[in-house]
Amino acid sequence: MNKKHEPLIRLAKREMMPKGQVWAIRIGSILLALLLGGFILMAIGVNPIEAYGTIISGSLGKKTALRQTAKIAVPLLGCALAIAPCFKMRFWNIGAEGQITAGAIAASYFALYWADKLPALPLLVIMGAAGAIAGGIWALIPAFFKAKWNTNETLFTLMMNYIVIGIVRWLEGGPWEGRKGSQVIPQFAENACLPRVLGVHCGWIIVLILVVLMHIYMRHTKHGYEIAVIGDSINTARYAGMNVGRIMMRTMFISGAISGLVGFIVASGANGTLYHGVADGVGFTSITVAWLAQLNAFAMVAISGLLAVLTKGAETLQTRLAVPASISEIITGILLFCMLGCEFFINFRLILRAKKQQKEAAAEGKEANENA
Amino acid sequence: MKKILALILALVMALSLVACGNKDDDGGKDGKTIKVGLICIGDENDQGYTYNFIRGKEAATEALKAKGINVEWVVKYNIGEDSKCEDANIELAEEGCKIIINNSFGHEPFMLKVAPDYPDITFIGCTNQASWCDDLKNTHNAFANIYEGRYLAGVVAGMKLQEMIDGGKITADKAVIGYVGAFSFAEVISGFTSYYLGAKSVCPSVTMKVQFVGSWSDATAEGTAADALCDAGCVLISQHSDNTTPATTAQSKGAFHTGYNNDMISVAPEASLIGTRIDWSVYFTHAIETIVNGGELEQDWCKGLADGAVVMTDLNTKIAAAGTADKLAAVEKDIKDGKLQVFDTSKFTVQGAAVTNSFALDTNGDFAPDSEEAVFDGAYHESYFQSAPYFALQIDGITWLNSAF
Numbered sequence: 136m137n138k139k140h141e142p143l144i145r146l147a148k149r150e151m152m153p154k155g156q157v158w159a160i161r162i163g164s165i166l167l168a169l170l171l172g173g174f175i176l177m178a179i180g181v182n183p184i185e186a187y188g189t190i191i192s193g194s195l196g197k198k199t200a201l202r203q204t205a206k207i208a209v210p211l212l213g214c215a216l217a218i219a220p221c222f223k224m225r226f227w228n229i230g231a232e233g234q235i236t237a238g239a240i241a242a243s244y245f246a247l248y249w250a251d252k253l254p255a256l257p258l259l260v261i262m263g264a265a266g267a268i269a270g271g272i273w274a275l276i277p278a279f280f281k282a283k284w285n286t287n288e289t290l291f292t293l294m295m296n297y298i299v300i301g302i303v304r305w306l307e308g309g310p311w312e313g314r315k316g317s318q319v320i321p322q323f324a325e326n327a328c329l330p331r332v333l334g335v336h337c338g339w340i341i342v343l344i345l346v347v348l349m350h351i352y353m354r355h356t357k358h359g360y361e362i363a364v365i366g367d368s369i370n371t372a373r374y375a376g377m378n379v380g381r382i383m384m385r386t387m388f389i390s391g392a393i394s395g396l397v398g399f400i401v402a403s404g405a406n407g408t409l410y411h412g413v414a415d416g417v418g419f420t421s422i423t424v425a426w427l428a429q430l431n432a433f434a435m436v437a438i439s440g441l442l443a444v445l446t447k448g449a450e451t452l453q454t455r456l457a458v459p460a461s462i463s464e465i466i467t468g469i470l471l472f473c474m475l476g477c478e479f480f481i482n483f484r485l486i487l488r489a490k491k492q493q494k495e496a497a498a499e500g501k502e503a504n505e506n507a
Numbered sequence: 508m509k510k511i512l513a514l515i516l517a518l519v520m521a522l523s524l525v526a527c528g529n530k531d532d533d534g535g536k537d538g539k540t541i542k543v544g545l546i547c548i549g550d551e552n553d554q555g556y557t558y559n560f561i562r563g564k565e566a567a568t569e570a571l572k573a574k575g576i577n578v579e580w581v582v583k584y585n586i587g588e589d590s591k592c593e594d595a596n597i598e599l600a601e602e603g604c605k606i607i608i609n610n611s612f613g614h615e616p617f618m619l620k621v622a623p624d625y626p627d628i629t630f631i632g633c634t635n636q637a638s639w640c641d642d643l644k645n646t647h648n649a650f651a652n653i654y655e656g657r658y659l660a661g662v663v664a665g666m667k668l669q670e671m672i673d674g675g676k677i678t679a680d681k682a683v684i685g686y687v688g689a690f691s692f693a694e695v696i697s698g699f700t701s702y703y704l705g706a707k708s709v710c711p712s713v714t715m716k717v718q719f720v721g722s723w724s725d726a727t728a729e730g731t732a733a734d735a736l737c738d739a740g741c742v743l744i745s746q747h748s749d750n751t752t753p754a755t756t757a758q759s760k761g762a763f764h765t766g767y768n769n770d771m772i773s774v775a776p777e778a779s780l781i782g783t784r785i786d787w788s789v790y791f792t793h794a795i796e797t798i799v800n801g802g803e804l805e806q807d808w809c810k811g812l813a814d815g816a817v818v819m820t821d822l823n824t825k826i827a828a829a830g831t832a833d834k835l836a837a838v839e840k841d842i843k844d845g846k847l848q849v850f851d852t853s854k855f856t857v858q859g860a861a862v863t864n865s866f867a868l869d870t871n872g873d874f875a876p877d878s879e880e881a882v883f884d885g886a887y888h889e890s891y892f893q894s895a896p897y898f899a900l901q902i903d904g905i906t907w908l909n910s911a912f
Contacts, residue, residue, distance in 0.1 A: 199601055308721065315899065316691045319613045401590075406589050447594075455602065
C-alpha cells in the first residue's frame with residue numbers, strides 16, 4: 136500500500152454494533168442537536184432552557200395543546216405508513232403530496248355534492264373509499280410507466296404533485312368556488328365532517344388501525360415478502376419468478392390509496408373543506424418519519440409524535456417568546472439532521488490515519504471500504 | 508466515546524449556566540393592559556397587505572398608550588387559510604388574548620369553528636362577512652370604505668390623463684387605464700369601478716382595461732400583467748394586488764401609476780402619482796378601547812375617509828397634473844360631507860342602461876345576492892349593509908381582458 140496517499144480519514148462498514156452503543160449514539164445525537172439549537176436560540180437572545188420548556192409545555196401541557204399536537208401527527212403517521220412499502224421496495228415515491236391531494240379532491244366531491252342525499256356514516260365511508268381509490272390511481276400512473284418503460288419514478292411522482300395541486304387551484308377559482316371571486320371552496324356540511332373522539336377528529340383511530348395492518352402486511356404476508364425481495368434485488372425477484380412490474384404497481388396502488396385516505400382525513404376531519412395546501416408538505420415530511428423509523432410501523436408512531444410536538448411547540452414558541460417561525464424550523468432541521476446523520480455513524484466507522492496501524496492490527500482482515 | 512460524552516455533558520452544563528438570567532417584568536404598571544392576538548396571512552415583508560396591518564397595529568398601540576391602555580400584541584405570521592388558522596386561534600385564546608384578529612378573508616371559516624368555545628373572547632375577521640348572520644355574539648367583521656380612496660386616486664389619474672390630452676400628447680380616445688386586479692372578487696370589482704368613476708369625473712373620454720392575475724400576491728405575474736396592459740395601449744396603470752412590480756413596470760414603460768396599500772413613489776418616482784390605503788389603526792384603536800372599557804363592539808364596522816379609516820399616501824407633486832392637490836382636497840371634502848356619492852347611478856351604465864336595482868346580500872347560502880336593495884337615493888350603496896364590499900356589476904367603459912379568475 137502506498138503510504139503517501141493514505142487519506143486522513145477512512146470509512147469502514149461496521150459489523151453489528153451492540154444495542155447499548157447504538158442507543159448511546161442516538162441519544163448523543165439528540166443531545167448534540169439540542170445543544171446546537173441552544174446556541175442558535177442564545178444567539179437571538181432567548182434562554183434555550185426556557186425555549187425547550189415552552190416547546191414541551193406548548194405541545195403537551197394542556198388538553199387543547201395535546202389535541203392540536205395529535206391532529207398534526209395524524210397525517211404524518213398515515214402518510215409515513217403509506218410510503219413505507221414503496222421505500223422498502225426501493226421505489227422512491229416522493230409523490231405522496233399529490234396522492235393526498237388527489238384523495239382529498241375525490242372525497243371533497245362527495246362532501247360537496249352528496250351531503251344532502253346521504254346520512255353521515257355512508258357518506259363518510261364513500262368519501263374515504265373515493266379518496267383511497269383516487270390516491271391509488273394517482274400513484275398507479277407513475278408505477279405503470281416505471282413497470283412498462285422503466286421511467287424514473289422520482290421525477291415522475293414529484294411532477295405529478297404539481298399537476299394535482301394545479302387542479303385544486305382551478306377548482307377553487309372555478310366550479311367549486313363559494314362566493315364569486317373569493318377562491319375559497321365552502322365548508323362541508325356537518326355530516327361530511329369526521330366526528331370527534333376525545334376532542335380530535337377520529338382520523339387518529341383510522342391511522343392507528345392502519346399501523347397494525349401495515350405491520351402485519353409488511354412482516355407476515357406474501358406481499359410483504361415480495362416487496363422486501365424486490366427491495367434487496369430486482370434480479371433475485373425475477374429469478375424467483377416474481378412479476379416485478381405487477382408487484383410494483385400493486386404496491387404503489389396501496390401506497391397511494393393510504394395517502395388518498397389521509398387526504399380524506401385531512402379534508403374532512405381537520406379542514407372541513409378542500410384547499411390547495413391540503414397536503415401541506417406532509418408528503419415530504421413523512422419521508423423523514425418513515426426513514427427515521429427505519430420503515431417500522433410502530434416506530435413511526437413515536438417519530439410522527441415527536442415531529443408533531445416540535446411543530447406545535449414551535450408555534451407556541453412563536454406565540455410566547457416571539458421566536459420567529461423560521462428559527463423553530465432551523466431547530467427542527469438540526470434535530471432531524473442529527474438524528475438521520477447518526478445512523479451513518481452506526482453503520483460506518485471512521486479510521487483516522489494515525490490510529491490506523493493499531494486498529495488494523497485489531498480488526499485484522501475486515502474489508503475496509505476505501506472511500507476517500 | 509466517553510470523551511465525546513463528557514464533552515457534550517460539559518457543554519450542556521456550560522450552556523445552562525449561561526442561559527440562566529434576566530427576566531424582565533413588564534406587567535403590573537398603571538393603566539389597563541390587554542392581550543390582543545393578530546393572525547396574518549403573510550408577514551410584513553410583503554410591503555403590502557400584511558405590512559399595512561402591522562402599521563395599523565403599531566399606530567394603534569401608540570394611540571392607546573396615550574389613553575392609558577397598554578396593548579400586548581401576539582402576532583402569528585404566515586398562517587394559511589386551513590386548519591392551521593383554527594390552531595392559531597385556539598393557541599391565542601389559550602394564551603389569554605382577549606381579542607383575536609384574523610386578517611384574511613379565508614381565515615373566517617376557521618375562526619368560526621373556534622369562536623363558540625370561547626364566548627368571552629372577541630373574534631374579529633377583517634374583510635369578511637359572516638358575523639351578522641352566524642348567531643355568535645363574539646364574532647365581528649371590519650373593513651373600510653376603500654372605494655372612497657380609490658375614487659380619489661382615480662381623480663388624480665384622470666387629471667393626469669386630461670392634462671396629457673390637453674397638451675396634445677395623446678388623443679382623447681387614447682386615454683386608457685390599465686388595471687392589474689387579483690381576482691374578479693367583489694372587493695376588487697368595487698375598487699376598480701370606483702377608481703374608474705373617479706378618473707371619468709375629470710376625464711370624460713377615459714376607458715379602462717382590467718387584467719386579472721389570479722393571485723393576491725405574485726410579483727412576477729403582476730409585473731407581466733402591467734407590461735401586457737402597457738403594450739395594449741394603456742398609458743396609466745393601477746392595481747389591486749400586493750406588490751410594487753406594476754409600479755416599476757409602468758415606470759420602465761413610460762406609463763403613470765397609482766398604488767394601493769403602500770406609498771410606491773419611492774420605487775417608481777417617475778411613474779407613481781399617489782396611493783391609497785386602509786388605516787387599520789382607527790379600527791384597532793376603537794375595538795380595543797371598547798373592549799377594555801367593557802363596551803359593546805359593533806358586529807360589523809366600516810368607516811371611510813371621514814373617520815380617517817381610509818387615507819391617501821403623499822401626492823407626487825413633481826409629476827401630478829397642475830391643480831391636482833386643490834381638486835383632491837375639494838373632492839375629498841365632498842365625499843366626507845356626503846355631498847358626493849361615489850357610485851352615483853346617474854354617472855354610470857350597465858349595458859347601456861342605468862342601474863335601478865341590485866341586491867347586496869346573500870341570505871340562502873348560494874352565493875348569489877338575494878336580499879337588501881343597494882340602489883336607492885340615486886346611488887349604489889356600497890358597504891352599507893355589511894362591511895365587506897358587494898358591488899360586482901360590470902359597468903360600461905371597463906373591459907375585462909380575462910375573467911377566468
